[in-house]
Amino acid sequence: MVPHAGEPIVAVAVLEDVHVEGVLRGVSLALEGGVLGLFGRNGSGKTSVLRVLFGSLKPSRGLVRRPSRVGASWQNPYLSFYRPTIMDELEAAVGSRERARGVLEELGLGDRGGDSPFKLSVGQARLLSVRLASLWGPELVLVDEPTTGLDRVEKRRVGEFLRGLGIPVVMASHDPLFVTEYADRVAYMEGGRVLWVGEPRPLLERLEGWGAWP
Amino acid sequence: MRLGPVGGLGVLLWGLTMLVLRRPWEALALLLILSLVLGSWRVVARLVAPLILLTWGLLSVIYGVWESLETVARLAVLALSASVGLSRVSPIEFSRLLLAIGLPPAAAASFAMVHRFLDHLSTLVYEARDALAGRGAGGRWSALLRLPIPLVVHSFRSSALIAEAVYFKPPSRESLRRLGRIAGPWDLPLLAALGLASLALVLWGSH
Numbered sequence: 001m002v003p004h005a006g007e008p009i010v011a012v013a014v015l016e017d018v019h020v021e022g023v024l025r026g027v028s029l030a031l032e033g034g035v036l037g038l039f040g041r042n043g044s045g046k047t048s049v050l051r052v053l054f055g056s057l058k059p060s061r062g063l064v065r066r067p068s069r070v071g072a073s074w075q076n077p078y079l080s081f082y083r084p085t086i087m088d089e090l091e092a093a094v095g096s097r098e099r100a101r102g103v104l105e106e107l108g109l110g111d112r113g114g115d116s117p118f119k120l121s122v123g124q125a126r127l128l129s130v131r132l133a134s135l136w137g138p139e140l141v142l143v144d145e146p147t148t149g150l151d152r153v154e155k156r157r158v159g160e161f162l163r164g165l166g167i168p169v170v171m172a173s174h175d176p177l178f179v180t181e182y183a184d185r186v187a188y189m190e191g192g193r194v195l196w197v198g199e200p201r202p203l204l205e206r207l208e209g210w211g212a213w214p
Numbered sequence: 215m216r217l218g219p220v221g222g223l224g225v226l227l228w229g230l231t232m233l234v235l236r237r238p239w240e241a242l243a244l245l246l247i248l249s250l251v252l253g254s255w256r257v258v259a260r261l262v263a264p265l266i267l268l269t270w271g272l273l274s275v276i277y278g279v280w281e282s283l284e285t286v287a288r289l290a291v292l293a294l295s296a297s298v299g300l301s302r303v304s305p306i307e308f309s310r311l312l313l314a315i316g317l318p319p320a321a322a323a324s325f326a327m328v329h330r331f332l333d334h335l336s337t338l339v340y341e342a343r344d345a346l347a348g349r350g351a352g353g354r355w356s357a358l359l360r361l362p363i364p365l366v367v368h369s370f371r372s373s374a375l376i377a378e379a380v381y382f383k384p385p386s387r388e389s390l391r392r393l394g395r396i397a398g399p400w401d402l403p404l405l406a407a408l409g410l411a412s413l414a415l416v417l418w419g420s421h
Contacts, residue, residue: 056344072348079338079345082363093349118367129349136350 011065012140012168013053018062023048025192026062031140031170035162037183037200038172044189046172047075050142053170071138071167075145077129078118086120086128087113093135107131108157123154127161134165143171147178180204215252215302218398219311222303224405229295232412238287240415244408245294254301262297266290305329307394313387314396320384327376331369338365 013031018024024045029036038046051057052064054072073080083089086109090100104113107127112120117128126146134141143162147155155175159182162169173179179186180200188196188203196206217225225248232241249255269289273282300308305326312322342364346352351360 051344054344054348056340056347069350070348071350072344074341074345074348076341076345076368079342079364079368080349080351081367082346082351082360129345132349138350142348 012067014063014065015049015052016063018049018052018059018064020048020052020057020192021060023192024052024059027052027189027192027194029187029194029197031168033168034184035169035171035182037179037186038170038189039174039176039179039186039203040189041174045192046174046189047144048192049189050144050170050172053140054142067139069136069138070140070142071133071136072142073126073129073133073144073146075148077122077125080129080132081117081125084116085114086117089117089128089132090135093132103131103135121154122149123151123158126150126154126158130158130161130165134167138167141165141167141169143169145173146171147173147175176204176207215400216398217252217299217302217404218395218401219303219308220397221401221404222299222308223311224401225299225408226295228405228408228412229291229299233288233291235416237412237416237419238284238291240412240419241291242287242294244411244415245291245298248408249294249298252298252302254298257297257301258294262290262293266293304394307396310390310393311396313390319387319390320380322390323380323385327380331372331376335365335369338368342368 011030011032013029015027015029018027027045027049029049038049040046048057050072052059053066054070055066081089083092087097087100087104090103090113091097094100094103101113104110107124109120109124109128112124117125120128130141130143130146133143146158146162150158155178159178162171163182171179171183180203183200185197186200186203187194188207196203229241229245232238246258249258266286266289270282270286273285276282277285309322309324309326312325313319339361342361343352343357345364346357346360351357
């Protein structure tokens with residue numbers, strides 16, 4: 001999302017010099033909308049940044065400014081389901097059966113409304129979990145490792161889905177191709193620090209230069 | 215101080231013996247001292263004590279405060295001897311003791327697996343709580359009602375996968391034998407001290 005000329009950039013969330021003991025060592029980020037990809041190897045601190053933004057991890061030092069309503073879909077999408085059928089989950093989220101049917105079609109699950117959400121494949125469960133995270137009116141949606149266990153086709157669906165949500169998204173992923181394809185901006189993390197923030201394409205060249213291509 | 219599997223099992227059997235001998239108060243006093251010596255008082259204070267107090271509260275409503283005290287003391291001895299005895303024992307070493315007693319490898323290893331799974335379950339509670347909060351269903355009380363559903367489904371799925379893995383590749387007798395010792399250096403002295411202290415308390419109480 002690029003602001004019009006003269007329009008001030010309003011940050012959705014801001015992290016300033018955030019420290020979490022043993023995990024984050026001075027992370028500063030400003031989220032301005034669109035999709036921000038947090039990219040880095042396992043243990044680089046991506047999930048911790050998401051948890052700080054979500055409010056479930058308190059920093060030992062630094063400033064956090066985040067919206068009051070933050071939606072999230074974590075690594076295990078099945079943990080966010082608790083109703084008997086997919087239709088029940090959506091109906092409870094949107095308030096009417098008619099609208100729930102529309103969301104069901106949008107997710108490509110038109111004929112699965114009567115099934116248990118626990119019977120969905122990982123990719124389908126991920127889509128449903130992200131959609132549920134975005135339906136209750138959050139100002140920011142966090143998605144942790146959206147591509148785990150997905151094939152190429154499912155990755156594309158999830159990526160396009162995230163871009164089309166219309167809500168600022170922060171996604172953490174260790175998949176460089178996915179991040180550079182679907183994020184508007186990328187923050188590269190290593191050892192609990194953000195080493196680089198910018199447009200996705202130049203990141204690929206830099207990664208090769210740093211010898212950090214996973 | 216860390217107990218070995220023999221010490222842990224010894225404390226558990228000693229607690230049961232004291233109950234059979236109808237000496238719950240003496241056992242309770244010694245178990246509280248033991249929890250301080252072994253450094254397991256945190257488990258007692260945070261987990262066992264609240265559960266025992268809750269049980270006492272419920273039984274008091276039904277049977278009266280003092281009438282239920284003896285029953286609560288017996289329950290406390292059971293819970294304390296299990297938690298004090300086993301909370302400081304490495305589960306995988308305990309599996310080795312079960313193997314030495316004669317259990318088959320898969321059954322002996324199941325103790326360590328259950329222990330590990332309980333550990334995993336506590337992490338899972340926080341993950342499920344965040345997952346529900348992330349979709350706007352994480353109100354303090356409503357989340358308590360919803361939490362069990364994803365947890366139970368996840369537990370069943372995981373246990374089915376683990377059972378399948380153990381069935382096709384059970385742990386070998388040799389691999390379990392390589393894991394630590396059956397008895398720690400303090401096990402026998404501590405059990406002997408516990409036996410002597412119990413005897414002294416029983417004799418003192420009979421005068």
